[in-house]
Amino acid sequence: MRVSLNWLKDFVELPSSLSPKEIANDLTSKTVEVEEVIDLAENFTDMVVGEILAIKAHPNADKLKICSVAVGLDEPKEIVCGGSNLRKGMKVVVAKPGAKVRWHGEGEPVELKETKIRGVTSFGMICAANEVGLEDLYPMQDEHEIIDLGDLDKPAGMAITEALGINDVIFNIDNKSLTNRPDLWGHYGIALELSAIYDAPFKPINPVRALPENNDCRISLNAGDVPRRFSAIYATDVTNGEAPDLIRKRLMVIGQRPINLFADITNYIMFAVGEPTHVFDADKVEGKELRVRFAKKGEELLLLNGGKILFETSDEYVVVADQKKPLSLAGIIGGEDSGVTDETRNILFESAVWDPSYIRRASRKLNIRTESSLRFDKGIDTYRVDLAKSMFLDILERWDIPLGSIALVGDQHPLPTARNKIKINKTFICSRLGMEISDNFIDSTLKKLRFDVQKQGDTFEVIAPSWRSTGDISIQEDIVEEIGRMIGYDNIPIKPLKIELLKPVIQPQVIMEDRIGEFLTLSGGMFEVYSYPWSSEQLLRACGYAEETLLEMADPPSPENRFLKPSLIPNLLHIAERNYRTEGIMPEDVRIFEVGWIFLNKQGEKYSIEEEDLPLQIKQCGGLIIGNDKTMVFREICGLALDSLSYANAVGIYPKISKEQKNFPWIHGRANVSIYAGKEMIGTAGLVSGRILRALGIKDRFVGAFEFRLDRLTAMVIDNRKIAPIPKHPGIFYDLAVVFDENVAWQEISKIVYKACPQIRNVVFIEDYRGKNIPAGKKSVAFRMELRDDNSTLTAEMADNIAKNVLAILFEKLGGELRTS
Incomplete structure (x- = not known):
């Protein structure tokens, strides 16, 4: 702001x-x-008021003129200009050498220098509005028009910020x-x-003055607790022209574009006191009645921003309507059909306060965020209406805005903001802030902040002002914060905290999850990602999830993201698809996993905590890779899932061919395996259905994915950790590629390698390969050994000898031979 x-x-x-x-x-x-x-x-440095004293033709350019301009110096200066509205005696904005302007309103500011234009020396520049950021104050009729300061009674040479009142x-x-x-x-x-x-004098807005009542117009409220206060004023015989100069300039400097008299007045009031207001063209209000009610199914509302709402349900959105149709979306945005125009002659000025939770929910669901909704959804106190009405009347009187009559239509106040009362002990304040504070300081500080304070013994009874009672001030700690911030947090003495170190709590679930993530990251080469707890409706539909199986949020972040995710895989597919389309990222580099919660719509199954029963939530692990070899992708994704569980010391885990995959509609019908823990199926691994890949636009690649439940694994994990000293000597990583018969399993290979030499501390599978230079019925298996000796640092020669020993054993027991090409 x-x-x-x-x-x-x-x-x-x-x-x-x-x-x-x-x-x-x-x-x-x-x-x-x-x-x-x-x-x-600083934006208008070296820009001054200039007065054109004479104009003559440019000798070398038909469209340019040479102007003699008074700029406050001893003598007038000649400035070359192509403005279409130049005239003698005109007051203009002159940018002198050293000023920065945007040529024709485009690009970055450029510093001016005295220069020759078509052979004539020009002192600076006579500026158009878009070249100096004043187009809101001085709208341009054509691209060659320069600023006409009109009858501005300011001398030539005066700084433009001072002359225009924008300093x-x-x-x-x-x-x-x-x-x-x-x-x-x-x-x-x-x-x-x-x-x-x-402790500076404050100048409050005057109380709203009494107005005569108008019997021709009416207001009515029929929208439950959404309207907390609604007030309207009727004014006749108005002219909706240009707003007073000060109002337009005030709006411009805070980044708001002036529009017309009544639009600018309402914006001015909103940015002055924080209360959004609205003006209706009273002659467009059927029956001269403003009805606050729920929108009806089938009604339409054209919005001031050019949009349109078709209400698909009744009793969901609140509108301000007349006797026939909606006029505005309450508290959020006005309607086009009832807005003020140049022809408006009679107006209804509305000032209201709405339920913040309703405004927040409605604006999010309709995806409409305005300056009004930003304020109303924070919780404005109902007495702010009085400030807005008083300022509206003051503006009309201060600037002598022409009108016929003005009267109060009505002011209904069903839910006044109650001022919160809090009792607080001085000892509580001092202990929380860690310093002694005098009674007088507490009393005076709170009163400066417009709290009412009564002291009884060591206790203060504090009554918060209405504008601080809508959720901001409600508990004792809020009062402590008020006093603390006025002291200044930098002024509160620093005291060391007393910390009691306790034994760490062993959390098997956390340890297991860390082990799985560690394996997938370090050994699997995967990246951990975090996604939102919701998925897009389109993505869930593509992945085969029926709407009746999904949990819909009451207050979704957007209409298309209204369902909580029933699986980790849809969001992982979305991330993979975005990376697949990103230039510079190879599809094969997309190797991601996530540990997170899913949400299921299952009758009778709940996720219970102390406070309440929630819909069923399950913590799962899901992963995804992309590759161009279907068999390799399938084998690797299955291996990653099962090996990660093995690394986490989970026992009783095994794969099983199963056709029961209804909980995983994204899985390929034939290229999958079920993951079991004991007798219970806890997950699946395999290829993602080609139907889904086509819907996502992933072509010429295969995607493998796994997903399994974590809540069923804790009981399956055994703690076989061994305490070992930190190695004194560095290790060596040594890679080998060995050719075996097709039927030799990796599990068999890794067991033999592990036992081949005591210096082999770990063996990790890299890949297997079939193709060029590999005989039929054979495969090349690449793996990495971690070598380390407890007594000395291994040399390259010692590592080579270990590798030779491994190759000899593999040849003897499995017929494996070193791959040479």
Whole structure:
């Protein structure tokens, strides 16, 4: 959020000695995080008001003119310009040498220098609005039009920021730091904080004045607890022209585009006090009645942003409607058909407060995020309506906005914001902050923050202001935080913490998961990934999951991601597909796995914790690889699954050919094996169905995947760990490729290699190969040995001798021969 220093000064008298940087630092340390301080004057350095004294033709260019311009120096300067609206006596924006502008409004700013244009020396530049970032204040009729400052009563040579009243400083505040402070989504709330920080006089908005009641218009609420307050004002005989200059400039400096009088007034009120408001064209409201109700199935609403909503259900979304149709989506966005235009003559001004949980849910489900919804979903107090109404009336009076009559239509307040009361003991405050604090400091600090405080003995009864009672201040710790931040966390003395070291808790489940991940990463060459707990509907459908088997979220992150994932494989396939399409990544490099929870929609089966019964959740491990050899992919993915379980010391695990794969609809119908733990099937491994690969656009490659339950494995794991000293001498990795008969199994090979020599500490399978230079009925098996001696460092010669011994034993027992080509 962008906050204007000049705007803040409307509400608080800040000490003149304060610099913007000091204000930013104090706000960051005590209230909200200021990410950047922007001095607008720096963007307009060496830009001044100029007055055109004379114009003559350029001798070498028909479309250019030579202007004699007063710029506040001893003599006028000649500037070459191609503006289409140049005239004698015109006040313009002149960028002098040294200023930075964007040529024709494009690219990065370029520093100007005095230069010759078609043979004529030009002092600087007469600027168009888009060249200096003023297009919102001075919309261009054509690309050659320069800024016409009109009847601006400012002398030539005055800095343009001073002349236009935009010599301001902007604080760019991180929105995340405002999440729990809905009162700070406007300048009024930030000013209140600065008033407390500096004990500076605050200038509150006047109470809303009484208005006569209007009997021609009505309001009605029929949407449950969603509307907490709804108020409307009716004004006649208005003219929707241009907003007052100050309002337009205030909006421009905080990054908002001025639109028209009433759109700008509502935006001005929202950024001033944090209360979104809306203006309807009263003549487009059927029956002159604003009805807050639920949208009906089949109704349509054209939105101000050009979008359209077709309501597919009833009693889900709240709208503000007239007697025939919806006019706006309550608290989120207005409707096109009832919006104000240049022809608007009578208006209905709405100021309301809505249930934050409803706004948050509706805006997410419809994927519509606006400045209004951002504020309402944080929880605005209902009394902020009074600030908005008072400011609306003040603007009409201050700038003498022409109108006929103005009256109150109605103000319904079914759910007033209750001020939270908290009792807190001084000892509690001091113990939590770790320092002694006086009663007077506690009392004065809270009162500066607009809390009401009553002291009884050692206890304070604190009543939070309404704007802090919508979820921000509710418990004792919140009061401690208020006092602590006003002290300044840097000023709280540092004390060492007392730590009691306890014996570590042995967690077999965690150890097992770590072992599986360690094997897949180090030995399997796989990368661990983390995915969201949901999957897209399209992806789940492609993977064969029927909608009735899925768990739908009540508040999904987006309409297409409304189902919790029933398997790890769909999201792994999505990650693989994205990497498959990424230039520079070989498909064979995609080797990923995930350990995470899946969510099943099974009647009668629950995941129970102390507080409640939840839908069935199972922790699983899933993995995926891509390759161009179907047989190799199948063998490797099965080996990775089973070997990872073996590495985790799980016993009683074995593969079994099974046709029962209904829980794994993504698996290939014939190229799969089931994984059993004892008599229970806990997972599967094999190739992914070609139907799914075609749907994902993965061509000319095969994908292997495995998935197994982790919750069934803890009882199958035995602890056979042995404590051994850290090796004193480094090891050597030695690779061999040996040709065997086709029927020789890796398990048999690895056992013989392990026993061949005591210096062999580990044996890892790399690959097997059939093809060129390998005789029919044979295969080449590559493996890696880890060699290490406890008494000395192995030399290359010693490693070669160990390898020769291994080859001799393999030849003797299995007929294996070293592969030479």
